[in-house]
Amino acid sequence: MLDDRKLDVLKAIVTDYVSSREPVGSKALVERHRLDVSAATVRNDMAVLEEEGYIMQPHTSAGRIPTDKGYRLFVDRLAHIKPLSPAERSAITTYLNGTADIDDLVTRTVRLLAQLTRQVAIVQYPVAQRTVVRHVDLLLLTPERLMVIVVQSSGRVDQTVIEAPTVDEGRLQALRNRIAEAIIGRAPAEAAGALGGLVDTVAPEDRPFAGPVVASVLEAIAAEPAAHVVVAGLPNLAGSPTFESNLMPLLEALEEQVVLMRLLGEAAGDNVTVRIGQENASEGFGSASVIAAGYGKELSASLGVLGPTRMDYPSHIAAVRAVARYVSRFLSEG
Amino acid sequence: MLDDRKLDVLKAIVTDYVSSREPVGSKALVERHRLDVSAATVRNDMAVLEEEGYIMQPHTSAGRIPTDKGYRLFVDRLAHIKPLSPAERSAITTYLNGTADIDDLVTRTVRLLAQLTRQVAIVQYPVAQRTVVRHVDLLLLTPERLMVIVVQSSGRVDQTVIEAPTVDEGRLQALRNRIAEAIIGRAPAEAAGALGGLVDTVAPEDRPFAGPVVASVLEAIAAEPAAHVVVAGLPNLAGSPTFESNLMPLLEALEEQVVLMRLLGEAAGDNVTVRIGQENASEGFGSASVIAAGYGKELSASLGVLGPTRMDYPSHIAAVRAVARYVSRFLSEG
DNA sequence: CACTGGCACTCGACCATCGTGAGTGCCAGC
DNA sequence: GCTGGCACTCACGATGGTCGAGTGCCAGTG
Numbered sequence: 001m002l003d004d005r006k007l008d009v010l011k012a013i014v015t016d017y018v019s020s021r022e023p024v025g026s027k028a029l030v031e032r033h034r035l036d037v038s039a040a041t042v043r044n045d046m047a048v049l050e051e052e053g054y055i056m057q058p059h060t061s062a063g064r065i066p067t068d069k070g071y072r073l074f075v076d077r078l079a080h081i082k083p084l085s086p087a088e089r090s091a092i093t094t095y096l097n098g099t100a101d102i103d104d105l106v107t108r109t110v111r112l113l114a115q116l117t118r119q120v121a122i123v124q125y126p127v128a129q130r131t132v133v134r135h136v137d138l139l140l141l142t143p144e145r146l147m148v149i150v151v152q153s154s155g156r157v158d159q160t161v162i163e164a165p166t167v168d169e170g171r172l173q174a175l176r177n178r179i180a181e182a183i184i185g186r187a188p189a190e191a192a193g194a195l196g197g198l199v200d201t202v203a204p205e206d207r208p209f210a211g212p213v214v215a216s217v218l219e220a221i222a223a224e225p226a227a228h229v230v231v232a233g234l235p236n237l238a239g240s241p242t243f244e245s246n247l248m249p250l251l252e253a254l255e256e257q258v259v260l261m262r263l264l265g266e267a268a269g270d271n272v273t274v275r276i277g278q279e280n281a282s283e284g285f286g287s288a289s290v291i292a293a294g295y296g297k298e299l300s301a302s303l304g305v306l307g308p309t310r311m312d313y314p315s316h317i318a319a320v321r322a323v324a325r326y327v328s329r330f331l332s333e334g
Numbered sequence: 335m336l337d338d339r340k341l342d343v344l345k346a347i348v349t350d351y352v353s354s355r356e357p358v359g360s361k362a363l364v365e366r367h368r369l370d371v372s373a374a375t376v377r378n379d380m381a382v383l384e385e386e387g388y389i390m391q392p393h394t395s396a397g398r399i400p401t402d403k404g405y406r407l408f409v410d411r412l413a414h415i416k417p418l419s420p421a422e423r424s425a426i427t428t429y430l431n432g433t434a435d436i437d438d439l440v441t442r443t444v445r446l447l448a449q450l451t452r453q454v455a456i457v458q459y460p461v462a463q464r465t466v467v468r469h470v471d472l473l474l475l476t477p478e479r480l481m482v483i484v485v486q487s488s489g490r491v492d493q494t495v496i497e498a499p500t501v502d503e504g505r506l507q508a509l510r511n512r513i514a515e516a517i518i519g520r521a522p523a524e525a526a527g528a529l530g531g532l533v534d535t536v537a538p539e540d541r542p543f544a545g546p547v548v549a550s551v552l553e554a555i556a557a558e559p560a561a562h563v564v565v566a567g568l569p570n571l572a573g574s575p576t577f578e579s580n581l582m583p584l585l586e587a588l589e590e591q592v593v594l595m596r597l598l599g600e601a602a603g604d605n606v607t608v609r610i611g612q613e614n615a616s617e618g619f620g621s622a623s624v625i626a627a628g629y630g631k632e633l634s635a636s637l638g639v640l641g642p643t644r645m646d647y648p649s650h651i652a653a654v655r656a657v658a659r660y661v662s663r664f665l666s667e668g
Numbered sequence: 669c670a671c672t673g674g675c676a677c678t679c680g681a682c683c684a685t686c687g688t689g690a691g692t693g694c695c696a697g698c
Numbered sequence: 699g700c701t702g703g704c705a706c707t708c709a710c711g712a713t714g715g716t717c718g719a720g721t722g723c724c725a726g727t728g
Contacts, residue, residue, distance in 0.1 A: 023720090025719065025720050025721085026720075026721080027719080027720075028719095028720095037671070037672085038671070038672050038673075039672090039673095039720095040671075040672055040673070040674090040722095041670085041671055041672070043720090043721070043722075044670095044671085044722095046721095047721095047722080057720095057721090059678095059679070059680065060678060060679060060680090060720090060721075061677085061678045061679050061680075061719075061720050061721055062679085062680075062719080062720065062721090063719080063720065063721095134473075134475065134481075135471075135473050135481070135483075137469075137471060137483070139468070139469050139485065141468065141487075147469075147485065149483070149485070149491065151473075151481070151483070151493065155493075155495075157483075157491055157493050159485070159489070159491050161489070232589060233589075234568065234585045234589065235581075235582045235583075235585040235586040235589065237585075238581040238582040238585055239582055244581075247569075247572040247578075247581070248569045248572040248573055249569075251568045251569040251571075251572055252569040255566060255567075255568065255569065357691090359690065359691050359692085360691075360692080361690080361691075362690095362691095371700070371701090372700070372701050372702075373691095373701090373702095374693095374694095374700075374701055374702070374703090375699085375700055375701070377691090377692070377693075378693095378699095378700090380692095381692095381693080391691095391692085392709095393707095393708070393709065394691090394692075394707055394708060394709090395690075395691050395692055395706080395707045395708050395709080396690080396691065396692090396708080396709075397690080397691065397692095
């Protein structure tokens with residue numbers, strides 16, 4: 001159905017359209033690519049490609065532009081991932097070296113991606129896959145207020161201030177020790193179970209303060225770390241004529257954490273996934289593509305870039321993959 | 335120079351232009367406002383106002399629009415702050431009630447402001463004005479790694495994991511107690527001073543691990559909490575023709591924390607400050623106005639909204655002030 | 669049979685022209 | 699000092715015509 005030359009034509013159309021942003025015609029095509037056939041022949045091929053739904057005309061007597069299906073074929077079979085330039089490679093290392101903590105890492109990563117691809121970058125905060133409770137502290141702030149601190153192996157620290165009836169330091173520490181004994185070294189789910197019966201076993205006179213304390217510990221280990229997402233490179237949207245016309249709904253969507261999460265989707269390992277145009281589950285992203293990859297291992301999540309369907313897939317796929325790998329290495333090395 | 339009627343005319347021009355977004359002419363003015371004079375008279379007044387630099391014509395034979403100077407006069411002398419509607423008032427309370435922590439408070443506040451004003455909202459994370467060290471904990475994770483936890487009265491918790499030579503629990507706790515004694519209840523600056531000489535007084539054999547521990551405590555209390563700023567309501571920019579033409583530099587600027595901080599400026603107490611057009615220090619915000627207010631007391635910072643110079647000052651000033659006050663109350667009540 | 673050159677046709681982009689009307693400044697009169 | 703009247707200006711939108719890139723089709727050729 002599609003012989004090699006037709007595939008070449010499609011490939012040429014995609015690359016030309018991506019770089020010129022304008023519908024590409026048969027004549028320009030034979031000039032810019034060594035196709036070794038005449039424009040008329042290319043026209044015939046284009047007619048077939050159009051019939052099959054890989055390309056389309058924005059209006060009669062204009063050049064052709066790729067459809068979602070065309071891009072898909074291009075990404076799956078025609079594009080070979082373009083290795084990063086040395087400059088880009090070194091940008092990644094210099095940008096990420098000297099990272100202080102997770103917050104910093106995420107911030108730097110999202111900026112890096114936005115800069116490398118000149119698209120909108122999206123990075124999800126890594127969430128711990130396995131974590132255990134490592135430390136519990138009860139701390140008298142004032143006679144009526146105490147702070148509950150729970151530290152997990154993931155590095156997560158929850159602290160809550162609660163009101164509680166007056167209690168002396170000794171009984172407080174006794175309670176702390178009992179709680180610590182029950183949950184330290186355990187995963188949140190187990191720990192919650194172990195805490196369940198604990199209140200019943202404390203002396204009745206201690207229950208008024210033990211109750212709230214245990215409750216807040218439970219809350220700390222139960223609370224799903226809010227899956228958090230950060231975005232950078234929004235200015236790059238404004239440069240793209242594709243989006244400029246109706247920026248508003250897009251910007252709106254990009255302020256919604258939920259939408260962003262869905263866009264990144266599930267990413268397994270550091271495989272790069274590409275979602276083109278209508279393939280995106282979310283409303284309003286019909287003319288956008290997302291290139292995403294997972295990163296990290298025990299601490300893991302997704303990152304990616306979003307741009308117009310007319311984007312430079314070979315380069316951007318390489319960039320996303322490289323950044324994901326680098327961040328993974330960074331996380332596992334501490 | 336400017337009699338009452340001229341001021342009335344200016345006021346009418348500002349309000350009409352804000353609501354209609356179109357240059358306003360003399361005829362429309364007398365029709366929509368009870369000025370009790372003819373259009374010709376208004377034209378004379380407008381000529382004076384233009385001469386004085388309060389209004390201008392985008393082109394000959396078009397209506398007039400206010401200049402920065404005109405808006406300034408309007409804000410300072412003509413506008414009376416419009417009380418919030420009951421709906422808005424209740425929106426504030428329902429939106430902010432049920433706030434869990436500082437993070438949550440900031441996120442909700444910025445969204446609330448964006449929604450109330452339909453402009454870009456900017457909220458700075460509150461930073462502690464006065465804080466004292468409240469708690470120090472040294473925690474053996476593995477024989478070679480220990481976690482240092484420092485809690486300050488601001489609610490801030492720093493935890494760091496450091497590598498240290500093997501040490502037993504007893505000597506570790508002894509060190510903890512000495513550190514605690516030296517710094518608990520003190521402000522960071524004093525505490526740092528008190529810690530300075532401490533290493534010299536520990537037994538020489540303990541120094542290998544005492545050194546790093548003290549260093550990390552110092553770091554925890556020294557580190558300025560990064561002044562952090564969040565933004566919401568960017569979609570509202572896209573709706574405004576003022577900005578739509580050159581969105582890109584604006585979006586770029588709004589991704590820079592430093593720029594945002596400068597835009598909010600120093601806000602004293604909960605006084606509302608208004609910066610109109612060129613009054614903004616930052617480049618590229620010549621056609622934008624910022625309404626900002628401080629909030630909070632011990633924990634304090636600034637918040638505000640950014641929009642086109644052509645914005646509804648009376649309402650937005652009211653909204654910013656109300657939100658700032660509400661958030662302040664929220665913070666002081668715990 | 670696939671490819672090519674030629675040709676008529678289509679249709680959006682671009683440009684110049686022109687009428688319209690809102691809005692102005694000025695002036696004489698009340 | 700205010701008003702009505704009047705001539706003038708100029709952005710805006712509609713109209714229409716030209717231009718050219720690009721197409722589809724067809725007959726001819728190796």
